[in-house]
Amino acid sequence: MNMRISVKRTLIVGVLLLFLGSSCRRDEYQIYELDSLGVTGLNTGKNKLKTSSQYISILYANLFQKALSANQLVEITNLIESIGDKQLAHEIVVSNLMNRPDVRIPTMTEMRADVDGFIDETYTRFLVREPTESERSWFRNFIVTNTFVSPEIVYLSFALCDEYQFY
Amino acid sequence: MHRRSFLKKLGTATAGAVVLPYILPTGRLFAASGSQIAPHVVFVMFAGGVRQQESVLQRYLADSQQFPSEGNIMNNMLVGAAPVLKAAYGTDPGVGPRGSVPIPAILQQSLQAQGLLFPELRATTAGHYSGYNTLLTGNTGTTQGLRQKPIYPTIFEYLRRHAGTPASKVWFVGNTIGNSLPLLNYSDHADYGVSYGANFLAPNLTFSSTGITHLSNAKVYHPEEEMAPMLQMKYFLNNSYNSSGGVVLPNIGNTDEEKQDIRDFIRDTFAKVQTNQIAFPPVNDNGDLRNVGFACEVIRRFRPALTVVNLSSVDGCHSSFTGYLRSLHRADHAVGYLWDFIQTQVPDMAGETVILVSPEHGRNLAPNPIQDENDWYAYDHSDANSLRTFSLMAGKGVPQNLVRGSENNPLGSSMDHVLTMAEILGIKNEVQMSGLLAPGTLSLFDRI
Numbered sequence: 122m123n124m125r126i127s128v129k130r131t132l133i134v135g136v137l138l139l140f141l142g143s144s145c146r147r148d149e150y151q152i153y154e155l156d157s158l159g160v161t162g163l164n165t166g167k168n169k170l171k172t173s174s175q176y177i178s179i180l181y182a183n184l185f186q187k188a189l190s191a192n193q194l195v196e197i198t199n200l201i202e203s204i205g206d207k208q209l210a211h212e213i214v215v216s217n218l219m220n221r222p223d224v225r226i227p228t229m230t231e232m233r234a235d236v237d238g239f240i241d242e243t244y245t246r247f248l249v250r251e252p253t254e255s256e257r258s259w260f261r262n263f264i265v266t267n268t269f270v271s272p273e274i275v276y277l278s279f280a281l282c283d284e285y286q287f288y
Numbered sequence: 289m290h291r292r293s294f295l296k297k298l299g300t301a302t303a304g305a306v307v308l309p310y311i312l313p314t315g316r317l318f319a320a321s322g323s324q325i326a327p328h329v330v331f332v333m334f335a336g337g338v339r340q341q342e343s344v345l346q347r348y349l350a351d352s353q354q355f356p357s358e359g360n361i362m363n364n365m366l367v368g369a370a371p372v373l374k375a376a377y378g379t380d381p382g383v384g385p386r387g388s389v390p391i392p393a394i395l396q397q398s399l400q401a402q403g404l405l406f407p408e409l410r411a412t413t414a415g416h417y418s419g420y421n422t423l424l425t426g427n428t429g430t431t432q433g434l435r436q437k438p439i440y441p442t443i444f445e446y447l448r449r450h451a452g453t454p455a456s457k458v459w460f461v462g463n464t465i466g467n468s469l470p471l472l473n474y475s476d477h478a479d480y481g482v483s484y485g486a487n488f489l490a491p492n493l494t495f496s497s498t499g500i501t502h503l504s505n506a507k508v509y510h511p512e513e514e515m516a517p518m519l520q521m522k523y524f525l526n527n528s529y530n531s532s533g534g535v536v537l538p539n540i541g542n543t544d545e546e547k548q549d550i551r552d553f554i555r556d557t558f559a560k561v562q563t564n565q566i567a568f569p570p571v572n573d574n575g576d577l578r579n580v581g582f583a584c585e586v587i588r589r590f591r592p593a594l595t596v597v598n599l600s601s602v603d604g605c606h607s608s609f610t611g612y613l614r615s616l617h618r619a620d621h622a623v624g625y626l627w628d629f630i631q632t633q634v635p636d637m638a639g640e641t642v643i644l645v646s647p648e649h650g651r652n653l654a655p656n657p658i659q660d661e662n663d664w665y666a667y668d669h670s671d672a673n674s675l676r677t678f679s680l681m682a683g684k685g686v687p688q689n690l691v692r693g694s695e696n697n698p699l700g701s702s703m704d705h706v707l708t709m710a711e712i713l714g715i716k717n718e719v720q721m722s723g724l725l726a727p728g729t730l731s732l733f734d735r736i
Contacts, residue, residue, distance in 0.1 A: 168535045196498040202465045205473045205488025216506040278521035283537045284529035
């Protein structure tokens with residue numbers, strides 16, 4: 122009798138344990154993390170004014186995708202020094218470089234085929250950063266609306282803007 | 289009630305009547321308080337280090353090479369007969385000794401006869417850059433570093449700030465970009481600085497063969513279809529940068545119109561260079577003379593209120609006394625030509641201009657050991673004789689044929705030029721009130 126009860130109890134306990142064992146599961150935690158994002162503007166780190174030689178060598182690389190020769194670097198740097206209004210001197214140098222046949226600028230068709238891509242590429246090329254969404258949106262609207270705006274004119278504005286004068 | 293209202297209106301009207309007339313179109317609040325002697329000043333920094341003995345003292349070779357030949361080799365600036373013996377400072381004849389043909393005077397009457405000469409002025413320094421600083425800031429600049437912007441405000445900044453003169457009316461025409469010359473168009477002073485700077489130009493370089501290569505082929509953009517959208521995009525980019533805490537770009541303050549004028553001037557000058565139409569002096573075989581030719585182009589185009597022109601070929605005296613004499617004679621030719629050009633080719637400025645001429649310092653009493661092709665000894669600049677210099681001015685409102693001071697009675701300082709120019713241009717009180725001139729500095733008019 123006692124033996125029969127013992128077996129029955131054992132079976133009940135076993136079933137209960139089996140039930141309990143199958144019902145207990147480890148909690149699965151969902152962990153949500155955020156990437157760190159800076160809250161300052163994208164261009165605030167640029168506060169050192171480029172020297173004339175830095176400006177011209179970087180500009181040349183941006184426009185021609187190759188380095189300026191040492192002789193030309195000295196010559197153009199000296200010419201910039203010979204004019205007191207540096208913004209004006211830069212304008213004259215840039216407009217001379219734009220007149221050279223080997224300057225590497227996307228065509229009008231290329232720009233208009235992918236305006237966003239062109240904007241991103243131009244920001245990266247000249248300002249070494251991506252545009253903010255508002256900047257991208259403004260340029261997109263401006264280029265689309267003004268059908269005569271050429272890539273050369275866009276490049277000219279970037280080469281002469283304040284941010285480009287700093288690093 | 290009516291009485292109170294009447295008094296209130298009266299007070300407002302009186303205050304308005306006092307303040308409103310002084311808000312000028314140039315943006316400055318008050319008109320210059322001093323009376324103007326002339327609306328234009330041309331200041332020639334007769335620089336490079338000019339020895340008293342060969343200039344105002346007219347001793348030619350007598351006090352330098354122990355050769356008994358005296359005379360005046362600055363026939364446009366000074367009164368005096370030319371040396372008779374061993375002329376080596378002129379142009380080269382087809383046949384005969386090199387430099388034996390003096391350049392004929394351009395002016396019928398020398399500047400000395402036309403104006404006021406201080407033959408024995410004291411410079412504060414025997415260094416070029418500190419000497420330039422002294423001439424342009426009216427201070428000693430004893431703590432002025434080389435390759436550093438002037439510590440004290442320059443006459444350019446005084447003029448632009450206190451007279452509201454536009455940037456394109458204030459020019460500094462340098463003969464080179466060496467000797468830190470391009471740094472002199474404005475100071476680092478917190479109350480003045482870049483916003484009041486002068487337009488600097490080193491035309492010998494800008495319009496050189498390298499200038500033709502890199503600057504003369506500027507693309508011409510359509511003003512409405514290309515330049516206008518370019519400027520729109522540039523302004524957008526600038527706003528974006530500045531609103532994100534960007535640094536303000538140093539800017540001497542040429543307006544868009546002034547920039548266009550200067551751009552046009554540069555383009556036109558390149559065209560003149562390529563067709564040999566620059567207003568060079570009759571003899572133009574050195575950098576000083578060519579620099580003055582370009583300065584004449586600047587003056588003709590912009591009619592500046594203030595033009596400073598730098599010369600410095602005489603500094604070749606470190607190694608060649610003959611070269612120094614030639615350069616000194618040519619610097620005089622340049623000054624004579626410049627003054628004649630203003631009187632004959634620039635109607636707006638003829639009779640309305642004052643010219644000032646002064647070296648930044650002198651040269652040594654004793655020579656160094658270097659001898660040139662004539663076996664003449666060269667001179668450096670470091671001793672007390674290097675602090676001896678002179679000043680000459682002529683033009684509207686300047687006393688004629690007047691000499692003040694002498695070899696035994698020095699009078700005036702090289703620092704006096706800033707206040708002198710300020711007085712001519714009507715801002716003397718403002719410059720004095722700035723408190724930034726060296727103690728004891730006076731206008732040369734006050735030295736008379």
